[in-house]
Amino acid sequence: MKIHKNDHVLIISGKDRGKTGKVLSVLSEKSKIVVEGVNLRKKCVRPKKSGEKGQIIQITAPLSSSNVKVICGKCGKASRMGYKINGDKKYRICKKCKQKI
Secondary structure, three states, X not given: OOOOOOOEXXXXXXXXXXXXXXXXXXEOOOOEEEEOOOOEEEEEEOOOXXXXXXXXXXXXXXXXXXXXXXXXXXXXXXXXXXXXEXXXXXXXXXXXXXXXX
């Protein structure tokens, strides 16, 4: 996958379109990612001990990696990613400014 953990991304489709966030985890086998503060779901949690109350908590659900674009650290724009091979090293480049990410 071209998106890695700790990348800053822009959501380009869905209910959270236009929001940005940091990638918390990558599920490469399902082609999904978890972005901080985006795609929030409510989950009911049962009480664990007697006398404790149940809760409704919000969790971040995974979304498809095709719905996001990586924000370049150099130019600050959301763009597609490319690869360049220099000798035996392979690194990602921004398609807009052609700089290494």
